[in-house]
Every structure is written in structure tokens, then in C-alpha cells.
Amino acid sequence: MLTKNEDEIMHAVYDLCDGTESCLISPAEILSLLPAKRKYNYEKIDSVLHELMCDGYFDLISSERKGEKMYVINLKEAGFAYKRTIRQRRRDIAFRITLAFVGAVATFIFGLIIKGIFG
Secondary structure (H helix, E strand, O other), X not given: OOOHHHHHXXXXXXXXXXXXXXXXXXXXXXXXXXXXXXXXXXXXXXHHHHHHHHOOOEEEXXXXXXXXXXXXXXXXXXXXXXXXXXXHHHHHHHHHXXXXXXXXXXXXXXXXXXHXXXX
């Protein structure tokens, strides 16, 4: 399970790679896709990218182009499956909410039956 920071940065990386296996990304491009209210900086992005690399989402190579830091990112299986994982997580949450609602309705109906029998 990814933290909120990891999830936001992985979402940005996945969008920038646009479904291709590898891409060349600058920290400024990643920063432009992240919410401004979270106050990301280049060091935080770099550390989170390294954590995602250690978790097996992609291979990460840092380089420089014209004095600007660049990342060469090669998505692995977990990186390609990122969008599917998000959909699956949303489906699981919707199922849990539905199950809780059905349980509440069943409890209410059972309460009415018991009240009708003994009331």
C-alpha cells in the first residue's frame, strides 16, 4: 500500500510515461502535476522516487541534460499495474460500503420483526 505522497508521485510518473515502458522526466514536470497544497520540493520528490524504485515500481536512473536533473524511468510490472491497482482499491471500498449498507438495512428489518413479535 502506497502512502499519499508515493501515490501522488506514482500517479504523476504513470501519466508522464503515458503507457510506454520508459520515459525521460524532469523533476519540474513531476512537480507540475502534483497538488500545490502539499508543498513538494525536489528533494522530497527524489526521495519518494527512490522509495518507489526500491518497492519495485520502476527502475530509476538519474542524469543531467543541459544542467537540469533528469530521470530515466523504466516501468516494471508493478508500475504498469498501477492503474489497475487503483481501480481494484476503489472497487473494494465500494463493496465494503455496500456490504455495510446491506448489513444496516438487514439489522433494521430484523429489529422491526423482533419488535412486531414481542411488542
